[in-house]
Amino acid sequence: MKTFIRVVLPFLISIRLFFYAIIKLNKQELSYWIMMLSAIIIFIIGLVQYSRRSKKCKKCGQWNAMHVVEKELVKETPTHKIKTLKDTNKEGKVIRTREVTVPATKYTYHIYEQCSFCSEIKDYITDETVEN
Numbered sequence: 001m002k003t004f005i006r007v008v009l010p011f012l013i014s015i016r017l018f019f020y021a022i023i024k025l026n027k028q029e030l031s032y033w034i035m036m037l038s039a040i041i042i043f044i045i046g047l048v049q050y051s052r053r054s055k056k057c058k059k060c061g062q063w064n065a066m067h068v069v070e071k072e073l074v075k076e077t078p079t080h081k082i083k084t085l086k087d088t089n090k091e092g093k094v095i096r097t098r099e100v101t102v103p104a105t106k107y108t109y110h111i112y113e114q115c116s117f118c119s120e121i122k123d124y125i126t127d128e129t130v131e132n
């Protein structure tokens with residue numbers, strides 16, 4: 001319910017305002033711009049709340065609580081990455097796209113996160129592939 005009010009609702013309201021402004025109002029009117037601006041502001045509020053929600057502590061339920069305390073490199077694995085190259089002509093127009101395989105390294109990290117409110121620790125493994 002908290003998630004619905006703080007995260008989903010701002011997105012719904014902003015999308016509704018946005019379409020209402022586009023469909024119903026003449027672009028010359030001030031109310032169009034006010035409505036558009038409100039849609040954008042409410043949308044940003046939704047984004048901020050979404051990011052706070054993603055850092056929620058599972059134990060105490062506080063939002064924006066988890067922060068990284070340690071990032072430990074577990075292993076490095078040689079791998080490859082698929083890269084899309086775009087060939088352009090003299091005018092800068094894309095005439096052909098092709099996929100090439102480039103060498104890369106996969107870094108595996110063990111991440112430790114701690115809650116700012118109750119000190120609960122959460123850990124997880126994550127991968128990051130970086131082109132050599």
Ligand SMILES: [Zn+2]
Nearest residue numbers: 057060115118
């Ligand atoms: Zn907590």
